[in-house]
Amino acid sequence: MPQILVQELSKSYLVSEREAGTWGAAKGLLRRRRRVIEALKGISFSLERGELLGFIGPNGAGKSTTIKILSGILRPSSGRCEIRGLVPWRDRIRHVAGIGVVFGQRSQLWWDLPVIEGFELLRDIYRVEDADYRKSLDAMVSLMRLERILDQPVRQLSLGQRMRCEIAAAMLHRPAILFLDEPTIGLDAPSKLAVREFVASLNRDAGVTVILTTHDMHDIEALAQRVIVIGNGVILADTSFERLRAEVLTERRLFIDFAGEAPALEIPNVRVRGREGNSIELAFDPRQVPAPELIGRLTAKYDLLDFHLEQPRIEEVIAHFYNLHGATEA
Amino acid sequence: MMRIRPYLTVFRMRFALMLQYRAAALAGFGTQCWWGFIKVMVFAAFFRSSIAHQPMSLAQSITYVWLGQAFLALLPWTADPDIAEMVRTGNVAYDRLRPLDTYFFWYARAMAWMAARALPRCAMMFAFACLVVPLLGMGAWRLRMPSSLESAALFAAAMAAEVLLSSALVMIVNLGCVVTLSDRGATTLMVPFVLVLSGSIVPLPFFPNWMQPFLFFQPFAGLVDIPYRIYFGGLTGWIAIAGLAQMLAWTIVLVLGGHRTMSAAMNRLQVQGS
Numbered sequence: 313m314p315q316i317l318v319q320e321l322s323k324s325y326l327v328s329e330r331e332a333g334t335w336g337a338a339k340g341l342l343r344r345r346r347r348v349i350e351a352l353k354g355i356s357f358s359l360e361r362g363e364l365l366g367f368i369g370p371n372g373a374g375k376s377t378t379i380k381i382l383s384g385i386l387r388p389s390s391g392r393c394e395i396r397g398l399v400p401w402r403d404r405i406r407h408v409a410g411i412g413v414v415f416g417q418r419s420q421l422w423w424d425l426p427v428i429e430g431f432e433l434l435r436d437i438y439r440v441e442d443a444d445y446r447k448s449l450d451a452m453v454s455l456m457r458l459e460r461i462l463d464q465p466v467r468q469l470s471l472g473q474r475m476r477c478e479i480a481a482a483m484l485h486r487p488a489i490l491f492l493d494e495p496t497i498g499l500d501a502p503s504k505l506a507v508r509e510f511v512a513s514l515n516r517d518a519g520v521t522v523i524l525t526t527h528d529m530h531d532i533e534a535l536a537q538r539v540i541v542i543g544n545g546v547i548l549a550d551t552s553f554e555r556l557r558a559e560v561l562t563e564r565r566l567f568i569d570f571a572g573e574a575p576a577l578e579i580p581n582v583r584v585r586g587r588e589g590n591s592i593e594l595a596f597d598p599r600q601v602p603a604p605e606l607i608g609r610l611t612a613k614y615d616l617l618d619f620h621l622e623q624p625r626i627e628e629v630i631a632h633f634y635n636l637h638g639a640t641e642a
Numbered sequence: 643m644m645r646i647r648p649y650l651t652v653f654r655m656r657f658a659l660m661l662q663y664r665a666a667a668l669a670g671f672g673t674q675c676w677w678g679f680i681k682v683m684v685f686a687a688f689f690r691s692s693i694a695h696q697p698m699s700l701a702q703s704i705t706y707v708w709l710g711q712a713f714l715a716l717l718p719w720t721a722d723p724d725i726a727e728m729v730r731t732g733n734v735a736y737d738r739l740r741p742l743d744t745y746f747f748w749y750a751r752a753m754a755w756m757a758a759r760a761l762p763r764c765a766m767m768f769a770f771a772c773l774v775v776p777l778l779g780m781g782a783w784r785l786r787m788p789s790s791l792e793s794a795a796l797f798a799a800a801m802a803a804e805v806l807l808s809s810a811l812v813m814i815v816n817l818g819c820v821v822t823l824s825d826r827g828a829t830t831l832m833v834p835f836v837l838v839l840s841g842s843i844v845p846l847p848f849f850p851n852w853m854q855p856f857l858f859f860q861p862f863a864g865l866v867d868i869p870y871r872i873y874f875g876g877l878t879g880w881i882a883i884a885g886l887a888q889m890l891a892w893t894i895v896l897v898l899g900g901h902r903t904m905s906a907a908m909n910r911l912q913v914q915g916s
Contacts, residue, residue, distance in 0.1 A: 385738045387909055401909075409741035420736040424659055436651035437740050439644055 313397070314358035315489070315521055316382070321391035322545075323352040323377050351377040353545040354391065359523070361488075364515045366536030366553070367525040370634050374545045375525040376415075379493045382523070383413045395489065409438065412482035416494035419474065420481055421466045427477050428462040431484060438485035445484065452480035455510055472503035479510060490514065492524045496531055508534045529626035541633065548637050557626075560633045564603060565622045566594040571615035582606065590617070648742055649750040656751050660758030667762040670715065674763065675770060678711040682783050697847035701786060702874045706845050708785035709870045712767035715759035716804055717865060718811035719836045721825035722752050725816045729823060738908065745904040748816060749897070752809040760805075789875030796882050800869035803889040807864045810896035811836075817900060820907045841867035847876070861896070864889035 327349055330340035352374045359365055367375050380386040381393060384400035384407050393400060398407045414420075421430035435445045453459055456476040461469060469477065479495060492511065496504045512535055514520045524535060532539060532553060539556055541549040549556055565585065568574075574592040577584060581600045585593040596606060603621060610616060624632075682704050689700040698706065720726075725748060728734045737744060771785035788794035811832070818828025837843050839862035846857045846867040857863060868885035871877040877885055 380735065383739060385735050386911065404738070405741045405743070408739050411739075413736075413739050415735065418731070418733050418736060420733075420739075422655070422659070424662070425655065429655065433651055433655050437648040437742060439647060439741075 313394075315361045315396055316359040316523075317392070317394045318358065318378075318382070319356045319392040320354045321352055321356070321378070321381060321388050321393055322350070322354050323374075323381060323386065323388045324348050324350045350545050352381075352388070352391075355542065355545070355547050357540060357547065357550060359521060361521055362515070362519045364511075364522045364535055364537055365524070366532040366539045367523055367542065368527070368529070368532060368539060368630065369542035369548075371527075373542045375542055376493055378542070379413070379491050379523065379525060383411060383491055384408050409485070410487055411489045411491065412485070412487035413491045414475075414478050414482045414493065414495050416475065416492075416497040419466065419478065421474075421477060423467045424465055426463050426465050427458070427469070430466060430477075431462075431481060434481055434484050440485050444486070448484050448486055452483060455513070456480050456506065472499050475499060475503065476506065479507065483514070487520070489521045490523075492522065492526075494526055495524070496526060496528050504528070504531070511535055529630055533626060541630075543634060543637050548633070556633070557623075557629050560636070561624050561629045562597055562599060563595050563624055564598050565624065566596070566603070566606065566619060567622065568592050568594070568610065568619045569617040571617050575614060579606070579609070648740075649746055652747060653750045653754045656754035657758045660755055661762070664762075667759070667766075670759075670763050671766045671770075674711040674714055674767060678708055678767075678771065679783075681707045681710075686783070698845060698876065701782075702876065703845065704783055705786050705874050706870045708767065708771040709873060710842055710866055712764040712771070712785075713760055713801070713804075713866075713869075715763050716756055716808050717836055717840065717842065718756075718808045718815065719833045720812075720829050721815040721819045722748065722755055722812055724751065724755070726819050726825035729819050729825075734820070734911070738911070743901075744908060745813070745897075745901045749809055749813055752812040752816070753805055756808055756812065757805055786874065788873050793872060793875050793878065793882075796886070797869060797873045800864075800872050800882075800886055800889065803886055803893065804864060804869055807861070807889050807893045807896070810893050810900060811861070811865075813900045813904075814896065817903050817907060820904075820911075835862060836865065839863070840865035841870075845870075847871070858885070859888055861892040864892060 325348070326346050328340075328344050328346055330336045330345060355374070355378065367378070369375050377386065381388050382395065382400060384404040387401045395407060396410060400407045421427065422433065425433070431449065440448070453462070456479065458476060458480060461473050461477070466474060466477070475495065479492075482490065490511075495511075496507055499507065508531060511522060511524065515522050515535075522535075524531065526532060536553060539549070539551060539553050540547055541556070549559075551559075568591065570590045570592070572590065574587050574590055577592070577594070579594075579601075582594050582596045585595045587593070594606075596603075607619065610619075685700060685703045685707065689696070689703070728737065737747060740747065768785065772787075775781075775784045788797055815825065815828040815832050818831070819825040822828065839857070839860055841857075841863065842865070846854075846863060849857055857867070864885070868877065868889060872882045872885065
């Protein structure tokens with residue numbers, strides 16, 4: 313039995329809507345129009361202990377809804393979910409005692425309390441023994457570099473400092489499973505790196521199972537062995553990141569600087585993506601046109617000053633993938 | 643002990659946190675002095691113009707007024723501001739992640755919130771109405787001491803029961819807030835009940851005689867009328883004990899009902915956005 317099992321999970325919301333303007337508002341008084349939004353339309357996956365899963369998809373795809381169901385906050389409309397043998401929404405209290413959750417856009421620490429008191433509150437809420445608490449606290453403080461901010465009230469922390477505290481707070485009771493919903497949102501580069509490093513070490517050294525949602529593909533590239541792409545409430549792909557890239561966008565980009573004016577190029581299966589003065593950008597599929605061959609042909613014919621080869625950026629890969637599946641938000 | 647530790651800690655932390663807000667306590671105290679004098683003057687004028695026999699003396703009425711001002715923060719007419727804020731922003735999600743019974747988690751917080759707000763305000767109000775008012779030459783308008791030692795002890799018990807009762811009523815407003823996603827509706831519904839039926843505007847003994855049995859046994863009487871009448875000796879012996887018992891009974895009813903409503907509300911919970 314896998315640690316996390318999700319089968320045919322569906323969730324629909326009822327939303328009220330009304331036409332714009334005064335007339336629409338007046339009509340809304342008499343009759344409310346309601347529409348069912350299907351946030352999840354039957355998703356299934358399973359996760360073994362110690363896996364690190366990246367969960368990506370455009371806004372409104374159903375990522376957060378999935379996390380909220382998995383963490384016992386929401387009830388699904390239908391489907392099955394078992395985590396360590398417990399049904400999250402039914403056995404909520406026992407279930408949540410063994411998981412840690414961070415919502416990047418929210419704060420779980422009390423605003424006016426110093427960080428350390430917020431941690432002590434969580435220690436008592438999770439009924440953590442003093443000795444265990446000491447150990448986790450020391451580990452978190454050194455890993456997340458918290459020594460100097462422990463006595464500050466949460467409201468006075470920068471976003472990066474707060475997020476480090478939030479993640480530490482979610483780990484004080486040593487959960488076996490960690491759900492991170494956009495933990496790097498709005499963070500600067502060093503803070504992002506710190507968060508990634510920390511998550512990686514929790515997963516690698518402590519064997520914590522992690523599910524991570526993010527819009528930052530570098531998080532995924534740096535962390536996730538496995539990626540699930542979700543769009544419009546269905547799973548579009550469940551694979552490794554490299555496989556995803558290979559399947560979606562194999563294209564390469566060749567940037568060339570010519571000695572003189574960039575020539576008009578007509579090569580089969582090679583597209584000119586842009587040109588500017590002496591420079592030109594070509595796009596091609598290496599399976600049709602191997603890169604060495606293309607470069608060979610160009611150097612034979614023209615006088616090249618410089619060239620370099622690139623893969624499309626990860627964001628581009630993903631955007632392309634979303635477009636292929638018509639998965640961008642309405 | 644391990645089972646209730648979380649709730650005790652939540653109470654302790656919120657209590658300590660609320661005590662920090664000194665400016666709010668001072669401002670509240672100032673307003674309550676002002677309103678206290680106005681109410682006292684209304685009673686003085688009323689007693690001077692009426693020759694009929696009244697159910698309470700002027701001195702008792704004045705004591706009743708000052709007690710009302712001292713313990714105003716214990717009246718449950720709004721949602722717990724923290725809960726209202728969490729419902730609005732969706733941070734309620736985090737409270738559902740705690741391995742706690744959400745009802746008692748919030749109940750402990752409501753109790754701490756009320757008790758911590760009431761404590762400095764009532765200390766200042768007692769000092770003011772017992773000591774400062776006579777020094778200003780208005781001895782007749784002062785807050786008098788409890789009528790007997792027995793009354794004082796019963797009053798202390800009644801105030802403890804009131805914190806429990808009042809927190810259970812705040813939880814009703816909190817739940818209204820969860821269901822409607824705003825604290826306004828439930829607050830607007832609660833305010834007139836609290837003000838009129840507790841005896842906060844007009845002490846309940848001044849209502850018509852035929853209403854008295856009903857007034858004594860409805861849940862809001864425990865917020866003002868029962869404890870204050872115990873204080874000045876208007877309710878003594880078994881009647882005072884009956885008053886305490888009705889407060890506890892209502893607390894239990896409200897807690898059980900609230901607990902069930904909370905489970906139902908949480909099953910329908912939707913938290914949108916990330």
